Amino acid sequence: MSNLQNDLFLRAALGQTTERPPVWLMRQAGRILPQYRALRANFPDFKAFVKTPEAAAEATIQPVDELGVDAAIIFSDILVVPEAMGLDYEMIEAKGPRFPKVIEQAADVAALDAGAAAATRLDYVYAALRLTKSQLAGRVPLIGFAGAPWTIFAYMVEGGGSKTFSKARRMLYTDPELSHALLQKITDTTIAYLRGQVAAGADLLQIFDSWAGELPPAHYATFAVPYLRQICEAIPEVPKTVFAKGAWFALPELAELPCQVIGLDWNITPQYARQVVGTGKTLQGNFDPCALYAAPAQVRAEVQAMLEAFGPQRHIVNLGHGVYPDTPLDGVRAFVDAVRAYAFES
Numbered sequence: 001m002s003n004l005q006n007d008l009f010l011r012a013a014l015g016q017t018t019e020r021p022p023v024w025l026m027r028q029a030g031r032i033l034p035q036y037r038a039l040r041a042n043f044p045d046f047k048a049f050v051k052t053p054e055a056a057a058e059a060t061i062q063p064v065d066e067l068g069v070d071a072a073i074i075f076s077d078i079l080v081v082p083e084a085m086g087l088d089y090e091m092i093e094a095k096g097p098r099f100p101k102v103i104e105q106a107a108d109v110a111a112l113d114a115g116a117a118a119a120t121r122l123d124y125v126y127a128a129l130r131l132t133k134s135q136l137a138g139r140v141p142l143i144g145f146a147g148a149p150w151t152i153f154a155y156m157v158e159g160g161g162s163k164t165f166s167k168a169r170r171m172l173y174t175d176p177e178l179s180h181a182l183l184q185k186i187t188d189t190t191i192a193y194l195r196g197q198v199a200a201g202a203d204l205l206q207i208f209d210s211w212a213g214e215l216p217p218a219h220y221a222t223f224a225v226p227y228l229r230q231i232c233e234a235i236p237e238v239p240k241t242v243f244a245k246g247a248w249f250a251l252p253e254l255a256e257l258p259c260q261v262i263g264l265d266w267n268i269t270p271q272y273a274r275q276v277v278g279t280g281k282t283l284q285g286n287f288d289p290c291a292l293y294a295a296p297a298q299v300r301a302e303v304q305a306m307l308e309a310f311g312p313q314r315h316i317v318n319l320g321h322g323v324y325p326d327t328p329l330d331g332v333r334a335f336v337d338a339v340r341a342y343a344f345e346s
């Protein structure tokens with residue numbers, strides 16, 4: 001496929017036969033790597049880092065060099081989208097994101113920019129993608145990404161992470177119309193943004209719905225799935241992965257989306273997911289990130305068990321969520337190496 005030296009990841013995404021499953025890790029570009037921490041130390045804060053294409057490109061390629069993963073994911077964050085829409089955030093060291101101003105009423109939604117007008121403010125991400133693409137020189141595919149509308153909505157209404165997401169979930173009951181208006185603005189911006197990423201060289205797009213599991217199934221069907229569908233339908237040019245963390249209950253609907261890959265967390269068995277999704281899509285996941293703290297021999301055994309549970313073909317190996325920053329590199333290496341040593345029976 002195209003000019004890639006290693007196209008395992010894209011072949012698996014498209015359902016083509018592979019010699020072994022491809023492997024990468026969510027949040028592979030980041031604090032698990034000493035090289036990342038050294039590079040990051042040159043910047044006053046996370047946002048300055050993200051907005052410097054040379055640094056973002058370097059962080060993106062570090063795990064390819066250091067771990068031998070089969071795909072790179074552009075170094076950025078899902079929160080650049082609300083920022084481009086006019087809702088500024090701060091990244092507080094060791095705590096996480098915080099939005100000084102949040103969305104509470106109709107006037108707040110009306111004041112937001114959306115679509116192409118907002119997405120042009122993300123030129124620095126497109127620049128990082130172009131630079132990364134050229135520096136990768138076809139070694140592995142490059143993944144672009146965005147947050148799913150519901151997850152971005154949750155940050156914009158809550159103003160940060162939350163134990164209950166009760167402000168964001170409350171709005172779905174008390175003002176469904178306003179909720180839909182905000183979700184649509186986020187969706188329009190996300191579509192323009194993801195199109196820009198494809199134009200800049202992204203080979204596949206992943207949509208992170210990190211807070212999917214917070215919603216009751218009826219709300220997930222009403223306030224999340226239709227917007228995921230709009231995004232998937234708007235960008236037919238590249239394969240797409242939908243990762244809806246905690247949304248095992250929505251798997252039948254996710255299986256109907258026009259995407260090629262479904263990401264799974266560790267709360268679901270591969271056998272159950274395959275039974276619900278059928279053979280028409282590739283499954284990605286779903287190693288418990290905490291298993292990486294075990295001794296390398298145990299990591300290898302757990303990987304073997306996971307690979308057998310998924311069965312041959314249409315599987316992209318990943319964790320069930322992002323790698324935790326204090327994970328020992330030995331565990332991460334054992335994970336990647338165990339997959340790379342595996343061969344499907346022919």
Ligand code: CP3
Pocket residue numbers: 025026027028029030031040046073074075076077078079091094095096097145161208210322
């Ligand atoms: O390697 C990669 O996967 C690419 C980079 C990437 C980052 N964030 C870098 C980052 C990706 C794909 C994301 C996505 C992201 N960001 C998600 C979706 C995935 C998920 O984990 O559910 C979410 C929910 C966010 C929001 C976010 N960004 C939080 C909650 C935090 C703070 C927690 C933390 O991990 O520190 C961030 C900050 C962030 N994003 C860091 C990195 C490397 C750490 C900041 C730093 O290094 O200074």
